[in-house]
Each structure stands twice: as structure tokens, then as C-alpha cells.
Amino acid sequence: MIIRLKRILLPVLVPICTLMGCTPNREGLTVDSAFMYPIPTVPPYSFSRNGYSSVNTLEVELLRDAFNEIHIRLERSLLDNDKLVRDLMDTYQGKYSSVHPRTTISTSRIHADESPRLQAKADSILMLAAVTKGYGAPDPSLLRRRSAEPGVSGSVGWSFVDNNKFYVDAKGVRLSYLFEGIVMGTVYLDRMMCTHLDESTLMNQEIRMKHVQGELLVGHNFTHLEHSWDLGYGYFRPWHTELSRDPSPLVGECLAQIEIALAQGRIDLHYRDFTHFEEQLTIIRREMSRAVVIHVMRLLAGEQTLANLREDPRQAFSNLSSACGLIHALPYLRSPEGAPYFSHAMVDMWVGKLLEGNGLWEKERLQSGIEVPGSLLHIASEIGKPLGITLHQLKI
Numbered sequence: 001m002i003i004r005l006k007r008i009l010l011p012v013l014v015p016i017c018t019l020m021g022c023t024p025n026r027e028g029l030t031v032d033s034a035f036m037y038p039i040p041t042v043p044p045y046s047f048s049r050n051g052y053s054s055v056n057t058l059e060v061e062l063l064r065d066a067f068n069e070i071h072i073r074l075e076r077s078l079l080d081n082d083k084l085v086r087d088l089m090d091t092y093q094g095k096y097s098s099v100h101p102r103t104t105i106s107t108s109r110i111h112a113d114e115s116p117r118l119q120a121k122a123d124s125i126l127m128l129a130a131v132t133k134g135y136g137a138p139d140p141s142l143l144r145r146r147s148a149e150p151g152v153s154g155s156v157g158w159s160f161v162d163n164n165k166f167y168v169d170a171k172g173v174r175l176s177y178l179f180e181g182i183v184m185g186t187v188y189l190d191r192m193m194c195t196h197l198d199e200s201t202l203m204n205q206e207i208r209m210k211h212v213q214g215e216l217l218v219g220h221n222f223t224h225l226e227h228s229w230d231l232g233y234g235y236f237r238p239w240h241t242e243l244s245r246d247p248s249p250l251v252g253e254c255l256a257q258i259e260i261a262l263a264q265g266r267i268d269l270h271y272r273d274f275t276h277f278e279e280q281l282t283i284i285r286r287e288m289s290r291a292v293v294i295h296v297m298r299l300l301a302g303e304q305t306l307a308n309l310r311e312d313p314r315q316a317f318s319n320l321s322s323a324c325g326l327i328h329a330l331p332y333l334r335s336p337e338g339a340p341y342f343s344h345a346m347v348d349m350w351v352g353k354l355l356e357g358n359g360l361w362e363k364e365r366l367q368s369g370i371e372v373p374g375s376l377l378h379i380a381s382e383i384g385k386p387l388g389i390t391l392h393q394l395k396i
Contacts, residue, residue, distance in 0.1 A: 042256060043263040045233055047226075047270070054222040057234030062099045064238060066091060067183050070101065070126075074176035075166070079130040080140035092126060106186045108194035111332065114344055118186050118328075122179065129175040132167050148172065148314070150361040156314045171359025172313065174321035181325015184242060189332040192235035193288065196228045197281060199338060212272055226269055232284075233262045239292075242326075246295050248394070254291035258284055282336040289333040289341060293387050294394065296330070299323035301380040301396050306367065309376075313363045320360050320376075324351055330383065341386040350379050 047054050073079070073088050094100030105122060106115040127135075132153045134140025148154035148168050156174075157165030168174050201207060202225070211225040222230065236258065243251050265280035299305060300323045308315035327350055330342035353374045360366070368375040370391070381391055 042259040043267075045259075045263050045266065047266055049221050052221050054226060055230045055233075056220065056222065056227065057230055057237075059099070059231065060234035060237065062097060063101065063104060063187070066094070066097050066099055066101045067180075067187070071176055071180050074126070074129050074179060078133060078140070078144070080134040080137075080144070085127075085130045085135055088126060088130070092122075101187075104187050104191070105183075106190055108190050108198065108332075109200060110194045110198075110340075111186075111190055111344075114331075118182070122182060122186075125175055125179045125182070128169055129167075129179070132169055132175065150358040156317060166318070168317055168321075168360075171355050172317050172320075172361045173324060173355070173359065174317050177318060177321040178325040181322050182328045184238065184326060185329025185332055188235045188238045189292075189329045192232050192239070193285070193332055193334055195231075196235065197232040197284065201225070201228045202278075202281065208274065211269065226266070229262075229266055229269060233266075236262065236288075239288075243291050243295055246298060248294060248298060250294055250394070251291050254287040254294070257287040258291070261287070285334045285338070286336045289335070289387060290389070292326070292329055292333055293383060293389055296323055296326050297380040297384055297389065297391070297394060297396070299326065300383075301376040301391065302394075303396075305376070309363060309367055313361055313366075316366075317360055320354070320366075324354060327351055327383070350383070353379060 045055070069091055070088065073084075073091070077084055077088070079085055079088065090096060091101070093102050102119055102122070106112065106118045130136075132143075134143040137143050143153075144155065144167075146152070146154040148156050150172075151170050153167070153169045155165050155167050166174055166176075195201075207224050207228075211223040214223070216223055217227060220227070240255060240259075243255055246252075261280040261283040265277050265284075268274070268277040268280060299319050302319075305316050305319045305323075308319070327347050330347055331340055331344050333341050335341060354360070354366075356374060357365070362374075365372065365374050366376050368377075370377040370381055372378055377391065377396070380396070384390060384394075
């Protein structure tokens with residue numbers, strides 16, 4: 001019986017022992033994993049007084065609808081005649097709604113001096129988008145059918161019926177994405193960080209006293225302080241949508257912390273706890289700055305952008321055009337103490353380096369090493385320095 005067991009077990013045990021003996025030491029081994037750290041539960045941003053909601057962000061929704069309409073027209077409309085271009089500009093100037101999108105660009109007390117210049121820049125992008133699609137040309141259809149090349153505007157697509165076909169200018173910039181990125185910074189972030197979540201309102205003693213006394217704004221169900229904080233939350237929502245597209249867990253953690261801080265800050269207002277209220281503002285400034293900077297760095301030099309660039313520069317145009325636009329958001333970020341990290345001059349310098357020469361067509365320059373001033377790695381590295389964020393930390 002023992003002999004039979006040996007005959008049965010030996011062929012099985014010997015290979016197992018051999019494999020165990022040959023297994024290398026796995027200490028310090030790096031493996032791919034789908035594991036993610038649990039994201040903290042985010043409390044709902046829902047508050048009421050006397051049985052009715054005390055949150056009103058209608059201003060944000062109306063403005064966002066207007067800018068979304070402009071983006072759709074830039075993407076889908078032909079824009080090849082006076083009527084279509086006039087409709088686009090009328091929407092931009094607020095002829096068809098109660099909000100006037102153009103006048104909302106960079107209006108905070110900190111950045112109001114830049115408003116005329118940035119408005120003019122947005123104007124020129126809209127008109128250039130129309131020209132790119134054939135506006136003013138003897139035969140607009142010829143321009144729309146023309147494939148984009150270095151130094152020549154036109155369409156980017158891989159077949160005549162390509163659903164993903166889009167139009168770029170002579171430097172390879174997808175103008176609808178550039179415009180959208182500029183709006184994200186000069187309108188939504190400016191109004192969030194530099195207007196409604198600014199100390200000129202939140203730390204104002206008169207406004208705080210009226211809040212403590214429960215004095216509501218005339219005809220509304222909220223105090224001045226509550227409404228300012230709510231609008232800060234409202235202008236954060238477009239950024240939540242944008243940043244949620246980034247798969248980086250670092251960005252996801254920042255978003256969770258911001259949402260928790262916004263909700264907790266509103267709760268602190270209810271209890272008149274201004275000490276903890278100010279702590280939530282500090283968290284929002286810190287995490288928002290980190291999230292936006294990481295997102296821009298990854299759009300510039302993330303694995304998707306660099307892989308697309310290596311294969312064909314045209315496949316990287318969308319990400320890089322978004323990055324060019326979102327770089328304009330950097331001056332509106334603030335440190336926990338309220339100081340800016342970036343200047344508008346820095347933004348103009350980085351965008352200028354990206355678009356020098358033939359712009360986004362210059363594959364060799366863009367994918368050069370970090371020591372080359374016009375490379376994606378160099379610009380991404382420079383953007384991360386004020387916050388101490390390195391390419392190594394982002395695994396780039």
C-alpha cells in the first residue's frame with residue numbers, strides 16, 4: 001500500500017517542490033493591479049431652510065448653457081456664411097439669453113485688468129474658427145474638404161465619412177477645444193476661486209454679521225454668504241466634469257476632497273462655525289490647484305498624448321489643444337494663503353513655446369527631452385514646479 005502511494009504522489013509532489021524551489025524572491029516586485037484606495041464618501045450638496053431649498057446656482061446653469069451652445073456651433077456648424085457667423089457672435093455676446101458670455105471673461109477684482117486682452121483673444125479664436133471652415137472664401141466647401149497640413153488649416157480625419165473629423169488651424173490647434181479651455185479658466189475658475197470663494201466676500205465682517213443674524217437676501221431663501229459659497233460650488237461643477245475625465249487617482253482624490261470641503265463648509269455656515277469654515281476654504285484652494293496642475297501636466301505629457309504623438313501628430317491635436325486652453329486657467333489658482341502660483345505672462349510664454357514654428361505639427365521638438373525648452377516634458381515640468389509636482393510623481 002505504501003509503495004502504491006509513493007508511486008502516485010511522487011509524480012505530483014516533485015514538480016511542485018521544483019517550482020517552489022525555483023520561485024524568485026518577490027519582495028519589492030511591482031505588478032499592475034486594478035486596486036484603488038477607497039474614495040471617501042462625498043456628502044450631497046443639498047441644503048434647505050423652512051422646507052425649501054436654500055441653494056440657487058441658476059446663474060451658473062444659464063452661463064454654462066450659453067458657452068455649451070458656442071462650443072457645439074464651433075464643432076458642428078459650417079460657419080461659412082454671414083448668417084451662421086452672426087448667430088455665433090450673437091450667442092457669444094448674449095443677444096439670445098439673459099447672460100452675456102463675453103462680458104464674463106476674467107471679471108474678478110484680481111484679474112479684471114486682463115479682461116480686455118482675454119476678451120479680444122476669445123474674439124479672434126471664434127473668427128479664426130469660422131475662417132478655418134471657409135468663411136470669407138470664394139468656395140467654402142473647398143476649404144472644408146482640404147486636409148490639414150503643417151502651415152495649412154483644414155480637416156483632420158482618416159476617411160471621407162469619419163465621424164471624428166475635426167478642423168484645426170495652420171498650427172494644428174483644434175480651436176473649439178482651445179476656446180473651451182480658455183473659458184474653463186477665465187470664466188469658471190475665475191468666478192469660483194477669485195470671486196465667490198474670495199476673502200473680499202467670505203471674510204467681510206458686515207456680510208458675516210448679516211449671516212449670523214439670519215438676514216436673507218430680498219426675495220430669496222439664503223443669506224449673502226450662503227449664496228456666494230453656493231455659486232463657488234456651482235462654478236466648480238464644470239471643472240468636476242473636466243477633471244473626472246482624467247484617470248489619474250491623484251486627481252480623483254483631489255476631487256473628493258474638494259467636494260467634501262464644499263459640503264462641509266456649507267454645514268459650517270449653518271452652525272456659524274467660521275474657524276472650520278475657513279479651514280474648508282484652505283482645503284479647496286490647495287486641492288483645486290493640485291488637481292488642475294496635474295491634469296494639465298498629464299494632457300501635455302501623459303502616456304496617451306505621447307503615444308498618440310509618436311504614432312501620428314494629428315492624433316495628439318485634441319489633447320494638446322485642450323492643454324493649450326487649460327494652461328490659461330493657471331493664473332486663477334491660489335495657494336492656501338490666497339496668493340497666486342502663476343502669472344498671465346507665464347501662460348503666454350508656455351503657449352508661445354508650444355505653438356512656435358509649425359506648432360503642434362513639430363513632432364520631433366514636442367517629444368524631445370526635458371532639457372529642450374519647447375518640448376512637452378519641459379513645459380509640463382515647469383508647470384509643476386510652483387506646487388512641487390514632478391513628472392516622476394506622475395509616472396511620466
